[in-house]
Amino acid sequence: MQSTKLAGILGTILKSNFTRLSRPYKLNFSITYWCQSRCQHCSIWTIKPKGELTLDEIKEFARQNPYFKWIELTGGEPFLRSDIVDIARAFRDSCPGLYLLTMPTNSLCNYDMEIKKIEEMAQLGIPNIVITVSLDGYRELEDKIRGVPGNYDKAIHMFNGIRELGKKYSNLLCVFGFTIINANAGQFEKTVKEVMKEIPGMSYSDFHVNIGQVSDNYYANINTPIVAPADQAMKDVEYLLENMRKVREKGVSRMAKTYLEIKYMEGILEFLRTKKSSVPNRDGELSIFLDSYGNVFPSIMTSRKLGNLRQDGNSLSAMVAKAGLGKEREQYFTACESYQSILGALLKM
Ligand SMILES: C[S@@+](CC[C@H](N)C(=O)[O-])C[C@H]1O[C@@H](n2cnc3c(N)ncnc32)[C@H](O)[C@@H]1O
Ligand code: SF4
Known part of the structure; x- marks a missing residue:
């Protein structure tokens, strides 16, 4: 079963190297805009959402779009949605090729509740x-950037808890995600060293970096100057990249993950150097962004809506065909979207 799903996603990735796909294989889905944080670099927490998609609407969307192989459930804080496991189950039930489910978390929800939900998801057979x-950031920096005292300790506790669960569920993996912004640029190495002191057995491949972006749609932070100077951001990325190149992974899937992370970081560096993506941007074709109101966009970075599930129905390809994909896609390089574009250009690298 697992090998069939692996063959399925590999087949799709291979196909994306030769041809334009008729439908995306990755869904970035913000399941809620509720958030209890106070981050400097993201204003989602200021939103008080009303009328978000119900579980039944999500089930119907999943039934009518059964082709996703990779789903990211994000937010807001995704674990604030009490039905997050049912949402994951709905996609598991409707998407027979679902190979990868990814989720970020701010670690601010009740620890026991979140760990229980993660365990339930690990049992779904994805x-x-x-x-x-x-x-x-390190302790003081993380708490300052996220505006929540104690956030660093909660993140360490959550990581440890998920890692412990991962010993029981081999399909479950946890990484730290560091978003480089002006307030923490140049502080990644210090953060890694502090975390490594606290958590024994950490590897550089347990870290992931992402560059801070402004977007009037998803992050709602268009008026907040958070972008790090490119030269400082590059130093942080180069630090992780150099160390990651030295990591010797055991197991094919971890080796593949590290290889892809290296390609992704090389892509970030190229983007920071040239302000252009090193691979053709294929947002809207290989991945698509659905928000919690049912609005569909090519990516988290574009505010040009392709359609809305409630008004236009559940067919994503019909929305894309009608609205088209704009040139604005060339101006960013995001963690949510760039992996698919990189994978779709692997044979040309
Ligand atoms: C928007 S959050 C949603 C999930 C959850 N609330 C969290 O913070 O992990 C998803 C990821 O985006 C990152 N992020 C926040 N603001 C960003 C920005 N302006 N540019 C790029 N990434 C950002 C966060 O650090 C987090 O890793
Ligand atoms: S980054 Fe995450 S935790 Fe911070 S405001 Fe945005 S959604 Fe909330």
């Missing part, structure tokens, strides 16, 4: 679940 625990 071959790979990766939780990214957001961590944007």
Whole structure:
């Protein structure tokens, strides 16, 4: 079963190297805009959402779009949705090729509740679940950037708890996600060293970096100057990249993950150097962004809506065909979207 799903996603990735796909294989889905944090770099927490998609609407969407192989459930804080496991189950039931479920978390929900939900998701039979625990600095810096005293300690506790669960569920993996912004640029190495002191047995491949972006749609932070100077951001990325190149992984899937992370970081560096993506941007074709009101966008970075599930029905390809994909896609390089574009250009690298 697992090998069939692996063959399915590999087949799709291979196909994306030769041809344009008729439908996306990755869904980035913000399941709620509720958030209890106070981050400097993201204003989602200021939103008081009303009329978000119900579980029944999500089930119907999943039934009518059964082709996703990779789903990211994000937010807001995704674990604030009490039905997050039912949402994951709905996609598991409707998407027979679902190979990877990824979710970020701010670690601010009740620890026992979140760990219980992650365990329930690990039991759904999805071959790979990766939780990214957001961590944007060492203790004082993380708490300052996220505006929540104690956030660093909660993130460490959550990471440890998920890692412990991972000993029981081989399909469950956890990494730290560091978003480089002006307030923490140049502080990644210090953060890694502090975390490594606290958590024994950490590897550089347990960290992931992402560059801070402004977007009037998803992050709602268009008026907040958070972008790090490119030269400082590059130093942080180069630090992880150099160390990651030295990591010797055991197991094919961890080796593949590290290889892809290296390609992704090389892509970030190229983007920071040239302000252009090193691979053709294929957002809207290989991945698509659905928000919690049912709005569909090519990516988290674009505010040009392709359609809305409630008004236009559940057919994503019909929305894309009608609205088209704009040129604005060339101006960003995001963690949510760039992996698919990289994978779709692997044979040309
Ligand atoms: C928007 S959050 C949603 C999930 C959860 N609330 C969290 O913080 O992990 C998803 C990821 O986006 C990152 N992020 C926040 N603001 C960002 C920005 N302006 N540019 C790029 N990434 C950002 C967060 O650090 C987090 O890793
Ligand atoms: S980054 Fe996550 S935790 Fe911070 S405000 Fe945005 S959604 Fe909330």
